[in-house]
Amino acid sequence: MRKIFQSPKGMHDILPKEQVWWQKIREVIDEAAQAYNFSRIDVPILEETALFERGIGQNTDVVEKEMFSLCTKGGDNLSLRPEATAGVCRAYLEHSMRQQRQPVKLYYFGPMFRYEQPQAGRLRQFWQYGLEAIGDLAPVLDAQVCQIFFSILNKLKIKKGINIQINSLGCRQCRPEYKKSLLAYLRVQQAGLCGQCKTRLRRNPLRVLDCKEEKCQRLAKGAPQIIDQLCVSCHNHFKNVLEFLDELKLPYILNTHLVRGLDYYTKTVFEFVPEGKQGSQAALGGGGRYDELVWMLGGKQTPAVGWAAGAERLIDYLKERKIDLGAISRPQVFLAQLGDLGKKKSLVLFEELEKNNLQVAESFSKDSIKAQMKIADQLGAPFALILGQKEALEDMIIIRDMTTGVQDMVKLEKVVDEIKKRLKKIRQ
Numbered sequence: 001m002r003k004i005f006q007s008p009k010g011m012h013d014i015l016p017k018e019q020v021w022w023q024k025i026r027e028v029i030d031e032a033a034q035a036y037n038f039s040r041i042d043v044p045i046l047e048e049t050a051l052f053e054r055g056i057g058q059n060t061d062v063v064e065k066e067m068f069s070l071c072t073k074g075g076d077n078l079s080l081r082p083e084a085t086a087g088v089c090r091a092y093l094e095h096s097m098r099q100q101r102q103p104v105k106l107y108y109f110g111p112m113f114r115y116e117q118p119q120a121g122r123l124r125q126f127w128q129y130g131l132e133a134i135g136d137l138a139p140v141l142d143a144q145v146c147q148i149f150f151s152i153l154n155k156l157k158i159k160k161g162i163n164i165q166i167n168s169l170g171c172r173q174c175r176p177e178y179k180k181s182l183l184a185y186l187r188v189q190q191a192g193l194c195g196q197c198k199t200r201l202r203r204n205p206l207r208v209l210d211c212k213e214e215k216c217q218r219l220a221k222g223a224p225q226i227i228d229q230l231c232v233s234c235h236n237h238f239k240n241v242l243e244f245l246d247e248l249k250l251p252y253i254l255n256t257h258l259v260r261g262l263d264y265y266t267k268t269v270f271e272f273v274p275e276g277k278q279g280s281q282a283a284l285g286g287g288g289r290y291d292e293l294v295w296m297l298g299g300k301q302t303p304a305v306g307w308a309a310g311a312e313r314l315i316d317y318l319k320e321r322k323i324d325l326g327a328i329s330r331p332q333v334f335l336a337q338l339g340d341l342g343k344k345k346s347l348v349l350f351e352e353l354e355k356n357n358l359q360v361a362e363s364f365s366k367d368s369i370k371a372q373m374k375i376a377d378q379l380g381a382p383f384a385l386i387l388g389q390k391e392a393l394e395d396m397i398i399i400r401d402m403t404t405g406v407q408d409m410v411k412l413e414k415v416v417d418e419i420k421k422r423l424k425k426i427r428q
């Protein structure tokens with residue numbers, strides 16, 4: 001019998017009916033990243049295997065067990081990228097980006113590959129979107145990159161339900177001391193650890209802290225905590241990051257067992273976890289500081305911070321939360337115009353509304369107000385702005401509440417603030 005082929009285990013097709021979700025999240029990610037001055041970078045899907053060994057760490061599960069590696073006909077040892085941070089840092093060095101204004105802010109969206117046991121939220125080919133700010137140590141950046149994740153959620157109509165789990169892993173100065181006290185504690189308890197953690201004890205003791213086995217979790221609860229042993233610089237950095245998160249009103253939870261699965265992290269580490277769920281398995285994204293990575297790849301000491309998140313997990317989450325794709329795409333305001341002057345002024349106003357992060361729709365090629373109002377209605381915009389010849393001459397504009405039909409005249413220069421005010425009111 002002829003074999004019927006299927007996609008490789010843990011890899012999937014993105015069918016036409018799914019593409020609307022992908023298109024929407026791509027749009028939102030581009031918009032949010034660019035609003036914070038991150039520029040798009042695409043790095044190769046294959047990189048030298050040694051880049052990941054050196055960058056991510058030879059004793060990590062990702063490098064030890066999960067890489068798709070190959071040897072080319074020319075004898076090069078390459079691997080499908082399991083993540084993009086190492087590749088982006090390689091590109092930072094290769095293209096002398098240190099000569100640019102720091103931090104260099106980059107974002108990406110593309111497929112990654114990990115040879116994992118496929119299960120819900122765990123694939124062998126998955127798509128990550130992520131961003132990296134390379135070349136600056138300021139704690140405000142740790143908070144700002146988190147803010148961008150929440151800006152993406154906000155644009156996708158997710159207002160709550162996701163927390164930042166956050167910890168600090170210290171640095172070259174304080175982590176070795178901490179490791180010693182952790183090891184001393186774990187050695188006494190060794191008999192109670194799972195088989196894998198017994199091996200971890202020798203190779204990567206920090207990972208015992210985030211083991212999924214119940215007995216290890218019980219032991220981890222009594223383990224010394226790294227935040228109690230941070231050096232002054234790491235302590236102050238972490239304190240500052242938390243203060244910025246407070247200022248931004250971002251929801252965070254201190255998780256002293258959060259260690260992350262990649263070895264390059266220093267200081268801040270975090271994961272974006274839906275409420276009521278536990279662990280990296282459930283995380284929509286994760287990241288942190290990696291102040292040593294560029295140096296480990298042969299460059300100068302270069303602090304950096306970033307995160308990456310799984311696109312499939314985000315789409316599953318949106319569907320689980322029954323987020324209506326139509327609602328995500330709904331504009332906040334429709335800009336209607338009439339007459340030559342009205343059209344000209346509308347072009348400028350459109351740009352100003354956009355700059356103020358308002359989602360604006362228009363139909364400038366239509367001339368009748370009735371036709372434009374019909375489109376505004378179909379799109380579900382809560383407000384329409386009408387800029388006719390008379391209003392344009394008087395530097396005024398009409399705001400129409402599309403639900404009640406009530407219209408008010410306001411000064412053109414005040415319209416952005418007025419719309420923001422009204423949008424805020426309907427959100428409450």
Ligand code: HAM
Nearest residue numbers: 083085122123126283284285286287306307308309310
């Ligand atoms: P990571 O935690 O390994 O970090 O992956 C980030 C996110 O990618 C996860 O939270 C999850 O949403 C998604 N992900 C990871 N593995 C899979 C999988 N097998 N199937 C589906 N989704 C998955 C990193 O990759 C770091 N490079 C993040 C980073 C950037 N740190 C600093 N900058």
